[in-house]
Amino acid sequence: DIQMTQSPSSLSASVGDRVTITCRASQGIGNNLAWYQQKPGKAPKRLIYAASRLHSGVPSRFRGSASGTEFTLTISSLQPEDFATYFCLQHNDYQYTFGQGTTLDIK
């Protein structure tokens, strides 16, 4: 199965900061990667699909990019509502795999 290695596992930042989260796939997955945001007790919310496409209604401060098997989520200017857990999902293979998650909290 395809392994997704996500880093960092946690991140402290301030409102207005720019942050970057990375997922690395153990083999090629094309652009079959999505980024999700999850808050405690809530369902995950899709932010990015096809590695770099912004889901409808998601603020443009969220950006996804890809280079080979490395995928990056960048939040350009953190807002208070952005403090949450983020994870990647690969769906290139029938056996979905997920990044371990990055918990973003307020410094």
Add this chain to the structure above:
Amino acid sequence: EVQLVESGGGLVQPGGSLRVSCAASGFIFSDYSMNWVRQAPGKGLEWISFISNSSTVIFYADSVKGRFTVSRDNAERSLYLQMNSLRDEDTAVYYCACGSYLGQGTLVTVSS
């Protein structure tokens, strides 16, 4: 807009059974394979089952193989997961998934 709405979760005793469902809308359900994934409390997500669009190809994670059965009804645009011989460690929120879409989940709690 794609919508995946799960239902059927609840409290069940160890060894018991439960069937959860997923109602799909906003896309041609019969054209797409579907998946079930789950998230145990405080844990990451885990893929547990795949079913092809025509139900001819089915896969399970080792953790549920032999206990869970996935099925679908394309006429009803619905996906199902029959869960038997439930264990404490099956306690999780169960999500259906299509491509990069996840539903909102249904909570299954296995406890005596």
